Amino acid sequence: MRKNQKQSKSAIVLLSGGLDSATVLYYALKRGYSCRCLLFDYGQRHKKELAAAEKIARGAGCPVQKVRITLPWGGSSLLDKNAVLPHHKKNSRPAALPSTYVPGRNTIFLSFALSYAETTKADALFIGANAVDFSGYPDCRPGYYGAWNALLKQLGVSVRIKSPLVRMTKAQIVRLGVRLGVPYENTWSCYGGGGKPCGNCDSCTYRARGFSEAKIADPAL
């Protein structure tokens, strides 16, 4: 009975193709959720992550739903192929928002996920945000997700956002993912759109630090 109950839970998983969201997908599957993966083409310069996300979802046997979004006002170096991506500054937290911050991005993603969850009657929305090894984005903090769940309560919907990685370090995430069998060789983290990860952007740096601290070789390199 308990097993059946577990199998009947369903979730929407926001899948970017990066390390964190891939781990969250495998985490949700392990917890017994049947998962639908939600992918966003929002004009990101690193479109490569979308192909990675599709491969990961397919590998996990989960259906993919893609949404195309246009932010006509831009507002981020992540949306502008001609902008210079900031190099990671060692041992420092950015004082101001980095230029890679996309205004409202996670809020837009979650609002579409809410619409999808309402339509498919999903029980949970999983997102791989984490507030420890991150780029200083305000939409990756625990308080933000708490406020979202309060909003969902006001809407009278039963779906809730789950961000199980939010307080974990990248090394902890990597160790968890390896235990769960996440195919990290298929993930893409780099903010650049090049053939190989640049190794210099925030995203590459945190990924490398995570694998290094976990004493595990990054299978994507």
Added chain:
Amino acid sequence: MRKNQKQSKSAIVLLSGGLDSATVLYYALKRGYSCRCLLFDYGQRHKKELAAAEKIARGAGCPVQKVRITLPWGGSSLLDKNAVLPHHKKNSRPAALPSTYVPGRNTIFLSFALSYAETTKADALFIGANAVDFSGYPDCRPGYYGAWNALLKQLGVSVRIKSPLVRMTKAQIVRLGVRLGVPYENTWSCYGGGGKPCGNCDSCTYRARGFSEAKIADPAL
């Protein structure tokens, strides 16, 4: 000094082309905000409201930003030209959500508006939601907007959502709008996409009741 301060305030106004949002635009202008109007083409069958919104924005001398959204999962009779729109049921509040409810709609609209407000450094987001003469949508209630402002606080942004009509009846809104000089002849409320308002849907019914109770003739008829 005070006048200058007032003039320097800026706002994003969600403009649908209907009675409520047009009133809110004129309300924000009266309060000294310089306003940008945000319009959404989300596959609504009553696209006519978009032309109405553009006319209203132009008449008020405000720039228009349009955003196109696709909800691939549908989920509402408002998005489906072949669906039968529910007729308004006299003297009753719907027990369940009406089929015209678009899952997540206002949350999606506000998340885009947040992105636009962050990029343009706007001080306020105005929305014409009201919880009195409405169709029972959960995203039109005061508590929902309170929860949104708590979310914005968590994000560390200074912009706040203002929903000045949320506790007003349609008659009160009409009286306010007439005082503010809102060109109601240019607004479009009907959920149907026909040449003339159907007179039967919830939106037509609440509008008619508002003008009737305010003892004002609807200049759009």
